[in-house]
Amino acid sequence: xxxxxxxxxxxxxxxxxxxxxxxxxxxWPGTCNAIGPAIDDGFYQDxxxxxxxISEKDFPKLEKRMREILKHWKPFKEWEVSxxxxxxxxxxxPYKLELIEDFAxxxxxxxxxxxxxxxxxxxxxxSDNPKEDMKHFKLLSTAGAYWxxxxxxxxxxxxxxxxxxxxxxxxxxxxxxxxxxxxxxxKLGVELDLFTFSDLVGPGLPLWTPRGTLIRNLLNDFVWELxxxxxxxxVTIPHITKKDLYEKSGHWDKFKNELFRITTRxxxxxxxxxxxxxxxxxxxxxxxxxxxxxPQRYTETTMVYRDEQxxxxxxxxxxxxxxxxxxxxxxxxxxxxxxxxxxxxxxxxFYKAVGFSVLDVRLxxxxxxxxxxxxxxxxxxxxxxxxxxxxxxERAKQFTEAPGEAAFYGPKVDFMAHDSIGRQWQVAxxxxxxxxxxxxDLTCVNEKGENERIVxxxxxxxxxxxxxxxxxxxHHAGAFPTWLAPVQVQVLPVSTKHDRSAKKLTKLLLExxxxxxxxxxxxxxxxxxxxxxxxxxxxxxxxxDKEAKLTKLxxxxxxxxKTKDMMVKKFVERVTKEIExxx
RNA sequence: GCCCCCUUAGUUCAGUGGUAGAACAGAGGAAUCGUAAACCACAUACGUCAGUUCGAUUCUGGCAGGGGGCUCCA
Numbered sequence: 250x251x252x253x254x255x256x257x258x259x260x261x262x263x264x265x266x267x268x269x270x271x272x273x274x275x276x277w278p279g280t281c282n283a284i285g286p287a288i289d290d291g292f293y294q295d296x297x298x299x300x301x302x303i304s305e306k307d308f309p310k311l312e313k314r315m316r317e318i319l320k321h322w323k324p325f326k327e328w329e330v331s332x333x334x335x336x337x338x339x340x341x342x343p344y345k346l347e348l349i350e351d352f353a354x355x356x357x358x359x360x361x362x363x364x365x366x367x368x369x370x371x372x373x374x375x376s377d378n379p380k381e382d383m384k385h386f387k388l389l390s391t392a393g394a395y396w397x398x399x400x401x402x403x404x405x406x407x408x409x410x411x412x413x414x415x416x417x418x419x420x421x422x423x424x425x426x427x428x429x430x431x432x433x434x435x436k437l438g439v440e441l442d443l444f445t446f447s448d449l450v451g452p453g454l455p456l457w458t459p460r461g462t463l464i465r466n467l468l469n470d471f472v473w474e475l476x477x478x479x480x481x482x483x484v485t486i487p488h489i490t491k492k493d494l495y496e497k498s499g500h501w502d503k504f505k506n507e508l509f510r511i512t513t514r515x516x517x518x519x520x521x522x523x524x525x526x527x528x529x530x531x532x533x534x535x536x537x538x539x540x541x542x543x544p545q546r547y548t549e550t551t552m553v554y555r556d557e558q559x560x561x562x563x564x565x566x567x568x569x570x571x572x573x574x575x576x577x578x579x580x581x582x583x584x585x586x587x588x589x590x591x592x593x594x595x596x597x598x599f600y601k602a603v604g605f606s607v608l609d610v611r612l613x614x615x616x617x618x619x620x621x622x623x624x625x626x627x628x629x630x631x632x633x634x635x636x637x638x639x640x641x642x643e644r645a646k647q648f649t650e651a652p653g654e655a656a657f658y659g660p661k662v663d664f665m666a667h668d669s670i671g672r673q674w675q676v677a678x679x680x681x682x683x684x685x686x687x688x689x690d691l692t693c694v695n696e697k698g699e700n701e702r703i704v705x706x707x708x709x710x711x712x713x714x715x716x717x718x719x720x721x722x723x724h725h726a727g728a729f730p731t732w733l734a735p736v737q738v739q740v741l742p743v744s745t746k747h748d749r750s751a752k753k754l755t756k757l758l759l760e761x762x763x764x765x766x767x768x769x770x771x772x773x774x775x776x777x778x779x780x781x782x783x784x785x786x787x788x789x790x791x792x793x794d795k796e797a798k799l800t801k802l803x804x805x806x807x808x809x810x811k812t813k814d815m816m817v818k819k820f821v822e823r824v825t826k827e828i829e830x831x832x
Numbered sequence: 833g834c835c836c837c838c839u840u841a842g843u844u845c846a847g848u849g850g851u852a853g854a855a856c857a858g859a860g861g862a863a864u865c866g867u868a869a870a871c872c873a874c875a876u877a878c879g880u881c882a883g884u885u886c887g888a889u890u891c892u893g894g895c896a897g898g899g900g901g902c903u904c905c906a
Contacts, residue, residue, distance in 0.1 A: 286905060345906070351906090352906080371906055390837095392836070392902070393835025396903090400902075405835080439843075440843090743865070776868080778867050780868090781868095812866095
C-alpha cells in the first residue's frame with residue numbers, strides 16, 4: 250500500500266469513529282463521546298453511556314443505524330471555531346469541554362466538522378466520499394478504557410471496529426482474526442495437552458503436563474548447549490530472600506507492588522524473587538576476582554514470581570510465575586562487545602532452530618524526559634547507550650531505536666520475531682547493566698592490582714519460557730518442528746494381527762533415539778490417523794500386511810494425504826538427521 | 833484493580849421456575865478394518881455462597897474462575 254492509500258484508509262477509519270458516535274447518539278440519547286482515533290488495523294471510539302450499558306449484542310442494531318445514517322452523509326466539512334463557540338457547541342459533553350480547555354491553554358486551533366447533520370469536535374482528516382468509501386466496516390468488540398488512559402479517571406466504554414477499501418479486504422481481515430483464534434495457545438494448549446490451570450492453585454499459575462514439560466526441557470537444553478559452548482556455567486539460587494537484598498538493589502522500591510511478600514513467624518519480611526540478578530550478584534561477590542578469570546558467566550533457568558493484577562493475566566502470555574532462561578555475565582568494560590556478540594550468536598542459532606527466520610532488532614534507550622525512572626547518571630547512560638549502538642551498527646543488518654524502552658538499570662538490545670500470520674513479538678533481550686555493579690560495588694582486580702569497576706550483561710534467550718511457548722504454539726499452529734514434537738513418530742498397526750510387527754518397529758525406533766508411540770488401540774486405521782493428525786505428530790508409520798516383514802514402510806507425513814514408501818533404515822536416518830539439524 | 837461479557841460432563845455445545853440432552857474423549861462390548869473418526873451400549877455436569885419463591889440449574893446479588901480490553905489523543 251502506498252502512503253497515500255494508507256492515509257486515505259486512516260481517514261476512512263477515523264470517519265467511521267464519527268459514524269459510530271452519530272449512530273450511538275441517535276439510539277441512546279444522552280450518550281457522550283470521548284476520543285475516537287484510527288488505529289493500526291481499524292479504529293475505536295470511547296463513550297460514556299451514562300447509566301445505560303451496551304455490549305456486543307447491541308452491535309447489529311448499532312451497525313444498522315450506522316448504515317442508515319451513512320446514506321445521508323456528504324463529504325466532511327471542516328472549519329475553525331473560537332473557544333467560546335466550541336464551549337457552547339459541546340456544552341453537554343464534559344470530555345469535549347475538557348479537551349477544549351486543554352487546547353485553549355495550549356493556544357491550539359479548535360476545529361469542528363460535519364458530514365451532514367452531525368457536528369463533532371475533531372482535528373480533521375476525514376473521508377471525502379463517505380457514502381462509498383465507508384461502506385466496508387464491522388464493529389468487533391467492546392472494552393473498558395480509562396478516560397485519557399488514567400486509572401484514576403472514569404472508565405469509559407470503548408467500541409472497536411475495523412474498515413477496509415473493499416469488502417474482500419474486510420473479509421480477508423476477518424478470516425485472519427479467525428485463524429488467530431484457531432491458533433490461540435490457550436485452546437491448542439488444552440488440545441495438545443501441554444499445560445493446565447487449576448482453580449485451587451490460582452490464576453496465572455500454569456501447571457505443565459508431561460508433554461508440555463518435555464517441550465520446555467527440550468528448548469531449555471538447547472539453550473544450555475549453546476551457552477555451554479561459550480563458557481557459561483550453571484548456578485542455583487533459592488526462590489526467596491530477605492527484603493534487604495532488594496532494598497540494596499533498588500527493586501524493593503521499583504517493584505513494591507509486584508512483589509509477593511512473606512512474613513516469617515518471627516516477623517521477618519521475605520519476598521519471592523521477581524528476578525535473579527541480585528542473587529547471582531551475591532554468588533559473584535563471594536570472593537575477589539582477578540581480571541584473569543573475567544568474564545564470569547552464570548546461567549540458570551528458574552522461576553520468578555510477580556504479583557500481577559488479576560485482570561492482566563492471560564493464558565501463558567501473562568502469568569504470575571515466569572520461568573526465565575536467565576544469564577548474567579560479569580565482565581570488564583573492554584569485554585562488553587565480545588560478550589554481547591556471543592549472546593547474539595546464541596540468539597541467531599536458537600531462533601533459526603525454532604522456526605523464526607527473521608528477527609528485528611531494537612535498541613531500547615532511556616527516556617530523557619523522565620530520567621527519574623532510571624538508576625544512575627546521564628553520563629553513565631550516554632556511554633552505555635553509545636557502546637550498544639556501536640555493537641548494533643556492526644552486527645545488525647538494520648535496527649530501530651526506541652527511547653523509553655530501556656530497563657531501569659540500563660539500555661538493551663531487544664529482538665522481535667514475526668510469526669506466521671504476521672504478528673510481531675518481543676522475544677530475546679540482551680541488557681547492559683551499569684547500575685547494579687555500582688550499587689553492589691562489583692569489581693575485579695586488574696593488571697595494576699587496582700579494583701576495577703565491572704559491568705553486568707543480562708541475557709535471556711527465550712525470556713519467559715511461558716510466553717515463548719505461547720508464541721511458538723501460535724506460530725506453528727501447534728505443529729512443532731520434529732525436534733520439538735512431544736511424539737515424533739506414531740506407529741499405526743492396521744489391525745490387531747499387526748501389533749507384533751508394530752511393537753517391534755517401535756522398539757527399533759526407540760533404540761534409535763526417536764520419541765515414538767505405538768497406537769495399538771483396537772480401532773480403524775482411519776481413526777488412528779485422525780488421532781495422530783490432531784496431535785500434530787510429524788510422522789505416521791502404517792503397518793499392515795504389506796509392511797509386516799519390516800523391510801518397507803508406508804510413511805505418512807503430518808498434514809499430507811499421500812503416503813510414501815521408505816526402507817526402515819532410511820527412515821531412521823532421515824528422522825535422526827532432521828532432529829539433529831533441529832530444523 | 834477497573835469496565836463489559838461469560839460459566840451446564842474431561843472438551844465442545846443444547847435446554848428448562850418443578851433438578852437436564854447430545855457429540856467427542858473415557859471405561860465396556862462388537863468388528864479385525866489400508867490413510868481424518870463416530871456400530872452397540874455404560875458412566876459422568878447445572879462454578880460457589882446467599883436472597884426471592886411452595887419450589888432455583890433457570891430470576892437477583894456477593895464471591896471465584898474465564899474472555900475482550902484499559903492514552904497508536906479532539
